[in-house]
Amino acid sequence: MEKIKELLPDCGGQHHRLRGLLAAALFALCLWGALIFTLHVALRLLLSYHGWLLEPHGAMSSATKTWLALVRIFSGRRPMLFSYQRALPRQPVPSVQDTVRKYLESVRPVLSDEDFDWTAGLAQEFLKLQASLLQWYLQLKSWWAANYVSDWWEDFVYLRSRSSLMVNSNYYLMDPHQGAQACRCPLCWPQDFLYVTPTPLQAARAGNAVHALLLYRNRLKRQEISPTLLMGMRPLCSAQYERIFNTTRVPGVQKDRLCHLRDSRHVAVLHRGRFFRVGTHSAHGLLSPRALEQQFQRILDDPSPACPQEEHLAALTAAPRDSWAQVRQTLKTRAAHALEAVEGAAFFVSLDPEPAGLTREDPAASLDAYAHALLAGRGHDRWFDKSFTLIVFSNGKLGLSVEHSWADCPISGHMWEFTLATECFQLGYTADGHCKGHPEPALPQPQRLQWDLPDQIHRSISLALRGAKALSGSVDCHVFPFSHFGKSFIRHCRLSSDSFIQTALQLAHFRDRGQFCLTYESAMTRLFLEGRTETVRSCTREACNFVRAMEDPEKTHSQCLALFRAAVDKHQALLKAALSGQGVDRHLFALYIVSRFLHMQSPFLAQVYSEQWQLSTSQIPVQQMHLFDVHNYPDYVSSGGGFGPADDHGYGVSYIFMGDNVITFHISSKKSSTKTDSHRLGQHIEDALLDVASLFQAGQRPQRRLRGSGDEDSGHRCGFLSSKTVDSKTPKTPTDSEPVQ
Structure with missing residues (x-):
C-alpha cells in the first residue's frame, strides 16, 4: 500500500489519510481481482480433467478423489445455474487422423469389402490432400469461438433446413404414468398401467401447468436452478437454458432465425382454430393457477366459431420453411398484431378438443395415438415455430411438443420434470378437480386474435394443410x-x-x-x-x-x-x-463446413455427409427424481x-x-x-x-x-x-x- 501511495498524486498533508484509504481500497481491489482470476483459472484447469470417465463404476482412484474435492472447494457452497459457465473448457478439436480411423472402423460392419475399400481410398486421399488445411482452419476457429462446432450445427443442421418442422425436427414428451407391473399384454394393461390424471378438467390442468411453467421461468431468471452435474461430479454447460421461454423460430426463404425476447407476460392459446392472447400477470404479479384456469375456461366456453381459413392457419408452420417464409411476409403486413402476439408469447398452449392417453378398451392403440397426437397432431393444431407447445387434451392429459433447434431434450426434459412435479405435488387440486384458490372475476376476458387473411393466403393454407395431413398420416x-x-x-x-x-x-x-x-x-x-x-x-x-x-x-x-x-x-x-x-461425426461435420466455405471439393466428406x-x-x-414424492406416489x-x-x-x-x-x-x-x-x-x-x-x-x-x-x-x-x-x-x-x- 505504501508503494501505491507513492504513485498517487500529493494533495497536501491534510489529505494524507485520504491517500491511505484510497491506497488500501486499490490494493484490496487488485487482491480480490487476482483471487477471482486465480479461482477461475484453477477451476477451468480442474474441469479439463476427464480421467474420471475412464474409471470403473464404484472404483474411484485417489487422483479422482483429490480432483473431486478440489472442484467442490473451488465451486463454492451454492453454485447458481450459470456459475460454471466461464470456467468450462472449450471443446477440443480431435486429431483428424484419429477421426478418420474411427470413422472407417464404424462403417466396416455395414459395408461390403468392395464398398469399404472404395471408402478407405477416399479417406486416404482426403488425408493426403485436404485434411491438414481444413484442420488448421478448424483449429483457428476453436481458438476464438466459444465452441468450434455448435454454432454451425445449429445453423446448417436446423436453421438452414427447408423441410417441415413437424416430425422432421420436433419431438414430444408425455405425461407420467403409474402402476406398471410385469406384463405388457393387452389383457393386463388396463389394471397394471394407468396414466396419472390429477384432474379430468381441461382448464384446471392447463391452469396449474402454465403456472408451474412460469414458476420455472422465474427460477431460471434468478438462476435458482442448480447446475446439472454429470454423475454427481462434473458440471455441465447451462447455455441452452437461456432460450427455453419467449423464443420463436422465424422462417426465412433461405435460412430461419431464432428470435428470443427478454420477457413476455402472456401465452398464446389455440382452441378449435381460434387464437387467443392470455395475460399471465396482473398488477400484483403472476396470476394464480385458479385465475389461469378461469381464463382457459372462458376460452373453452366461448361459442364463437373460427373465421374462414383461421382454423387451419397453424398448418403454415408445418409447411416447408421457404413457403411459410413467403406467406409470413403477407401476414406480417395484414395481421401484424396477431402474429406478434403468437410469436412473442412465453410459449404456445393448445387446448385440444379431443381426449388422449391410455384407455382400458384398447390400451395399445390408445397409447400409440397419444404419441402421434403429441408428435404431429392433425397438422393444424400446433404452432411448430414456438420453442415448445403445451398440449392439454379434453380429458386432462398433458403433453409437450418441442422445436429442436434452440436446445436438446435434456433441457426441455428438466423443465418438464419440474412442471409435472410442481403442478401435482405442490400446487395440487381441490376435491372437485379445480385448481386451489379463488377465481378473479375482475380479470379482463382473454383477447381473441383477429387475422386479416387475404385470398392469396387461402390457397397457401390449403396447400400447407394438405401437406401437413399427408405427413402426419404417414407417421x-x-x-x-x-x-x-x-x-x-x-x-x-x-x-x-x-x-x-x-x-x-x-x-x-x-x-x-x-x-x-x-x-x-x-x-x-x-x-x-x-x-x-x-x-x-x-x-x-x-x-x-x-x-x-x-x-x-x-x-x-x-x-x-x-x-x-x-x-x-x-x-x-x-x-x-x-x-x-x-x-x-461433429468433427467430420465441421471439416465439411470448412470445405464448403473454402469451395474445396472433398469426395470423402461429401460421402460422409x-x-x-x-x-x-x-x-x-x-434428472430430478428428488422432485417426486416417492413415498406417497411410488409409481409416479x-x-x-x-x-x-x-x-x-x-x-x-x-x-x-x-x-x-x-x-x-x-x-x-x-x-x-x-x-x-x-x-x-x-x-x-x-x-x-x-x-x-x-x-x-x-x-x-x-x-x-x-x-x-x-x-x-x-x-x-x-x-x-x-x-x-x-x-x-x-x-x-x-x-x-x-x-x-
Whole structure:
C-alpha cells in the first residue's frame, strides 16, 4: 500500500489519510481481482480433467478423489445455474487422423469389402490432400469461438433446413404414468398401467401447468436452478437454458432465425382454430393457477366459431420453411398484431378438443395415438415455430411438443420434470378437480386474435394443410412399456444400462431387417462450453459379432454372453469418447463446413455427409427424481417421449428407464415405407431383451422367438421372465460406469 501511495498524486498533508484509504481500497481491489482470476483459472484447469470417465463404476482412484474435492472447494457452497459457465473448457478439436480411423472402423460392419475399400481410398486421399488445411482452419476457429462446432450445427443442421418442422425436427414428451407391473399384454394393461390424471378438467390442468411453467421461468431468471452435474461430479454447460421461454423460430426463404425476447407476460392459446392472447400477470404479479384456469375456461366456453381459413392457419408452420417464409411476409403486413402476439408469447398452449392417453378398451392403440397426437397432431393444431407447445387434451392429459433447434431434450426434459412435479405435488387440486384458490372475476376476458387473411393466403393454407395431413398420416408411432425387467436387473448384471439396451437394439433391428445399418445414438458434449451433442455409432464390429452368435444355433450360451459383454464394453468406450469431445461425426461435420466455405471439393466428406441413419436412437434422461414424492406416489414416474425417424426407410427409437423395473420405448417410422413397421420392431425389441436377459440365467440356451402377434406368442410374454427371477440369478462382474445422456 505504501508503494501505491507513492504513485498517487500529493494533495497536501491534510489529505494524507485520504491517500491511505484510497491506497488500501486499490490494493484490496487488485487482491480480490487476482483471487477471482486465480479461482477461475484453477477451476477451468480442474474441469479439463476427464480421467474420471475412464474409471470403473464404484472404483474411484485417489487422483479422482483429490480432483473431486478440489472442484467442490473451488465451486463454492451454492453454485447458481450459470456459475460454471466461464470456467468450462472449450471443446477440443480431435486429431483428424484419429477421426478418420474411427470413422472407417464404424462403417466396416455395414459395408461390403468392395464398398469399404472404395471408402478407405477416399479417406486416404482426403488425408493426403485436404485434411491438414481444413484442420488448421478448424483449429483457428476453436481458438476464438466459444465452441468450434455448435454454432454451425445449429445453423446448417436446423436453421438452414427447408423441410417441415413437424416430425422432421420436433419431438414430444408425455405425461407420467403409474402402476406398471410385469406384463405388457393387452389383457393386463388396463389394471397394471394407468396414466396419472390429477384432474379430468381441461382448464384446471392447463391452469396449474402454465403456472408451474412460469414458476420455472422465474427460477431460471434468478438462476435458482442448480447446475446439472454429470454423475454427481462434473458440471455441465447451462447455455441452452437461456432460450427455453419467449423464443420463436422465424422462417426465412433461405435460412430461419431464432428470435428470443427478454420477457413476455402472456401465452398464446389455440382452441378449435381460434387464437387467443392470455395475460399471465396482473398488477400484483403472476396470476394464480385458479385465475389461469378461469381464463382457459372462458376460452373453452366461448361459442364463437373460427373465421374462414383461421382454423387451419397453424398448418403454415408445418409447411416447408421457404413457403411459410413467403406467406409470413403477407401476414406480417395484414395481421401484424396477431402474429406478434403468437410469436412473442412465453410459449404456445393448445387446448385440444379431443381426449388422449391410455384407455382400458384398447390400451395399445390408445397409447400409440397419444404419441402421434403429441408428435404431429392433425397438422393444424400446433404452432411448430414456438420453442415448445403445451398440449392439454379434453380429458386432462398433458403433453409437450418441442422445436429442436434452440436446445436438446435434456433441457426441455428438466423443465418438464419440474412442471409435472410442481403442478401435482405442490400446487395440487381441490376435491372437485379445480385448481386451489379463488377465481378473479375482475380479470379482463382473454383477447381473441383477429387475422386479416387475404385470398392469396387461402390457397397457401390449403396447400400447407394438405401437406401437413399427408405427413402426419404417414407417421407410424408405437409406444410400449417393457416391464419384465429394468435398470435394477441390468445393475445386478454389473453392466451399463444404456449399453445393454443399445446392444439389444442391434439384435432387434437385425431380426427386423436382416441386415446391419448405421446407428445414431445421441450423446451430449455439455462437459464443454456451449456443447450440444455428439453421435455414438452403436453398430460396432463387436455388436455385430454378438448378433451373429445369437442367430447361430451352434454358438453356446457362454460364447454369446462373452460376445455380449465385449459389445457392451466397446459401446461404453465409444460413449466416453463422445462425452470427452473425441467423437467422430461433429468433427467430420465441421471439416465439411470448412470445405464448403473454402469451395474445396472433398469426395470423402461429401460421402460422409450424405449418409443415412436408418436407426436413430436416444435415451431420455431422468434428472430430478428428488422432485417426486416417492413415498406417497411410488409409481409416479416419467413416461419419456419420442421423435420421428431420420430416414424415410428407417426407425426413430427412444427409451426411458422408469424406476427400477420398467423401460418404456417410443418407436416411429413411416407408413409409406415397405421396409419398416414400428409394431414389428417393438416385438423384436421385447424378444431381443428377453433373449439377452436369459443369457444371465443359469440354464440352457436362450429360447429363440419368432416374430408374431398371435395368442401363442403373447402367452410367453405373460410369464416368461419376471424381474425377481432374473435378479436372483445374475452373476456379479465388474463393469464400466453408468452413462448419462
